[in-house]
Amino acid sequence: MNLSVSIGSLKLKNPVMTASGTFGYGEEYAEFIDLGRLGAVVVKGLSLSPKEGNPPPRIVETAAGMLNAIGLQNIGIERFISEKIPFLKTYDTAVIVNFFGDSVEEYVLAAEKLSSVKGVHGLEMNISCPNKQAGWCVFGTDPKVTREVVSAVRKKTSLPLIVKLSPNVTDIGLMAKAAEEAGADAVSVINTITGMAVDARTRRPKLANITGGLSGPAIKPIALRMVYEVYKSVRIPIIGMGGIMSGEDAVEFLLAGATAVAVGTANFVRPTAAVEVLDDIIHFMETERIEDIRSLTGTLHAG
Amino acid sequence: MSRSFKAEIRENRPVNSNHNLLTLAPLDIMVEPRPGQFYMLEISRGLDPLLKRAFSLFRRTSDGFQILYRIKGKGTSILRELKEGTLISLLGPLGNGYPLPAENQAALVIAGGIGIASVFSLVEKLEKKAHLFYGARLGDEIFMTDEMSGRYRELIVCTDDGSCGRKGTVVDALNDFLGHASLEVREPVIYACGPQPMLREISRIAVAKGITAYLSLEEHMACGIGACLGCVVKTKDGYRRVCKEGPVFEAGEIVW
Ligand SMILES: Cc1cc2nc3c(=O)[nH]c(=O)nc-3n(C[C@H](O)[C@H](O)[C@H](O)COP(=O)(O)OP(=O)(O)OC[C@H]3O[C@@H](n4cnc5c(N)ncnc54)[C@H](O)[C@@H]3O)c2cc1C
Ligand SMILES: Cc1cc2nc3c(=O)[nH]c(=O)nc-3n(C[C@H](O)[C@H](O)[C@H](O)COP(=O)(O)O)c2cc1C
Ligand code: FES
Numbered sequence: 393m394n395l396s397v398s399i400g401s402l403k404l405k406n407p408v409m410t411a412s413g414t415f416g417y418g419e420e421y422a423e424f425i426d427l428g429r430l431g432a433v434v435v436k437g438l439s440l441s442p443k444e445g446n447p448p449p450r451i452v453e454t455a456a457g458m459l460n461a462i463g464l465q466n467i468g469i470e471r472f473i474s475e476k477i478p479f480l481k482t483y484d485t486a487v488i489v490n491f492f493g494d495s496v497e498e499y500v501l502a503a504e505k506l507s508s509v510k511g512v513h514g515l516e517m518n519i520s521c522p523n524k525q526a527g528w529c530v531f532g533t534d535p536k537v538t539r540e541v542v543s544a545v546r547k548k549t550s551l552p553l554i555v556k557l558s559p560n561v562t563d564i565g566l567m568a569k570a571a572e573e574a575g576a577d578a579v580s581v582i583n584t585i586t587g588m589a590v591d592a593r594t595r596r597p598k599l600a601n602i603t604g605g606l607s608g609p610a611i612k613p614i615a616l617r618m619v620y621e622v623y624k625s626v627r628i629p630i631i632g633m634g635g636i637m638s639g640e641d642a643v644e645f646l647l648a649g650a651t652a653v654a655v656g657t658a659n660f661v662r663p664t665a666a667v668e669v670l671d672d673i674i675h676f677m678e679t680e681r682i683e684d685i686r687s688l689t690g691t692l693h694a695g
Numbered sequence: 696m697s698r699s700f701k702a703e704i705r706e707n708r709p710v711n712s713n714h715n716l717l718t719l720a721p722l723d724i725m726v727e728p729r730p731g732q733f734y735m736l737e738i739s740r741g742l743d744p745l746l747k748r749a750f751s752l753f754r755r756t757s758d759g760f761q762i763l764y765r766i767k768g769k770g771t772s773i774l775r776e777l778k779e780g781t782l783i784s785l786l787g788p789l790g791n792g793y794p795l796p797a798e799n800q801a802a803l804v805i806a807g808g809i810g811i812a813s814v815f816s817l818v819e820k821l822e823k824k825a826h827l828f829y830g831a832r833l834g835d836e837i838f839m840t841d842e843m844s845g846r847y848r849e850l851i852v853c854t855d856d857g858s859c860g861r862k863g864t865v866v867d868a869l870n871d872f873l874g875h876a877s878l879e880v881r882e883p884v885i886y887a888c889g890p891q892p893m894l895r896e897i898s899r900i901a902v903a904k905g906i907t908a909y910l911s912l913e914e915h916m917a918c919g920i921g922a923c924l925g926c927v928v929k930t931k932d933g934y935r936r937v938c939k940e941g942p943v944f945e946a947g948e949i950v951w
Contacts, residue, residue, distance in 0.1 A: 416922035
């Protein structure tokens with residue numbers, strides 16, 4: 393049975409990765425699962441300098457999901473390299489670093505810094521964050537800005553470059569196309585969907601930040617639809633995510649067009665979720681007599 | 696021996712109209728918990744409620760441990776219906792727990808309402824040394840006093856309406872105590888768990904009087920293991936995770 397897939401020049405031993413921000417820097421989960429079984433560990437989003445994040449409350453549970461407004465808190469690239477990479481390097485898994493900036497320059501500098509680090513196998517650009525130079529408008533909601541920031545980063549890194557798309561747009565296919573044209577090796581679909589929760593009695597929003605990003609099973613139908621749309625619009629591989637709780641969920645994403653999948657919120661529900669999804673996929677392939685995981689991608693029987 | 700484990704419900708018994716005592720027996724040898732640590736409990740296998748719920752270690756038993764919980768919302772309403780023999784998944788023990796006092800220190804343990812759940816095992820551990828201040832709004836929200844009898848040095852119960860113990864808050868009682876008994880109590884250390892306004896007030900008193908105080912805090916949690924950064928509280932060193940660097944923090948560290 394073949395489980396391995398390729399994301400640009402990066403070969404993964406299997407298609408199961410962790411979604412950025414739901415798996416810490418990997419070490420938090422090492423006590424519960426063997427990180428070496430994962431196709432890739434995608435770490436919490438990093439920026440050039442450390443970020444403090446938003447005031448609490450930062451999370452609230454909603455029907456079959458959760459809202460978060462962490463505010464991209466992170467320890468900064470420097471500390472990540474010195475404190476976290478040595479540990480991650482001890483595992484036989486690909487390490488993909490999710491990163492962001494608040495200007496094109498910051499993205500470029502961050503990518504340059506990460507590209508020279510041994511033990512970093514790929515980069516994932518989070519473009520669902522505000523752009524200082526454009527009135528804090530989100531990078532990933534304008535195809536022109538997306539193209540600009542992705543091509544600037546592309547010029548400075550030879551690592552496999554994944555662009556993580558924001559679902560808070562009217563046409564995600566267009567955004568994927570912009571990323572592809574700017575040189576992305578793959579796209580991650582989707583980031584969290586902006587939402588909010590209100591306390592009827594106190595008449596206050598439940599998050600200090602008022603709005604937050606919705607994740608978990610509640611968003612799976614939207615995520616699947618977006619993977620399907622992106623698959624129709626680009627040729628580069630898609631990493632599908634959004635509410636994956638089981639192997640069957642993961643297979644649905646592959647059928648809709650994903651080459652690999654990421655497990656996110658499920659890691660909070662069960663710290664063993666990512667390897668359980670992998671085991672489920674293997675079991676599914678055995679019972680359905682599927683020889684090669686790649687034969688599933690985009691094979692939805694639609695119309 | 697893993698911190699991700701399954702346990703069987705031995706008993707899930709109401710202690711009053713909206714509080715239950717849950718007795719659990721892990722299927723494997725459990726990692727030994729310390730007072731002030733907590734567990735994340737899986738409430739249902741379904742997708743709603745999705746996240747685990749945080750509960751303090753209430754008391755260690757011979758083959759497991761107990762959790763004392765208040766029926767608050769969706770999750771705890773489901774939890775109260777779970778029957779003996781049901782298997783549930785848990786993570787824990789999590790967090791840091793209460794640092795124990797030095798030999799010459801007097802422990803002033805303060806519980807507001809369900810905060811008793813977190814400090815009970817500390818009181819037990821302190822073997823009759825604790826001065827326990829236990830407050831609630833109403834008399835029927837004071838419980839477990841039988842189980843605790845003989846385990847503390849002194850018990851001061853307070854209720855807002857005076858229906859049980861003295862009338863007033865534990866903060867009033869603490870102030871009186873610090874004002875009068877100070878000769879006997881050489882070096883006090885405060886341990887407290889309860890509603891945030893109570894903790895803030897205790898923190899203010901402790902900082903003003905230069906008394907070390909350990910407060911157990913609560914924040915909404917997703918993972919319980921330090922990964923999501925959802926459960927932070929503001930401290931002098933920036934945001935710290937309640938599930939990892941806490942839930943117990945020194946009063947002086949917290950930025951209210
Ligand atoms: C470290 C820690 C220890 C705790 N120990 C105990 C204990 O021993 N006994 C006890 O009765 N309660 C304890 N709590 C509070 C308990 O976690 C909540 O009462 C419980 O999660 C409520 O769940 P629900 O679904 O019934 O309520 P809902 O209000 O429906 O919950 C909605 C969401 O908010 C979260 N939430 C609601 N209230 C709290 C709260 N006070 N703290 C954290 N998250 C909350 C829930 O986990 C859930 O994600 C503790 C909380 C923490 C953080
Ligand atoms: C608490 C939390 C933090 C997240 N942090 C990041 C982040 O730093 N960078 C990023 O690109 N995505 C982040 N995400 C988005 C996830 O990686 C993922 O795209 C999204 O949650 C959908 O997948 P899920 O439903 O399986 O969780 C975060 C999600 C959550 C729930
Ligand atoms: S609950 Fe996730 S970091 Fe504390």
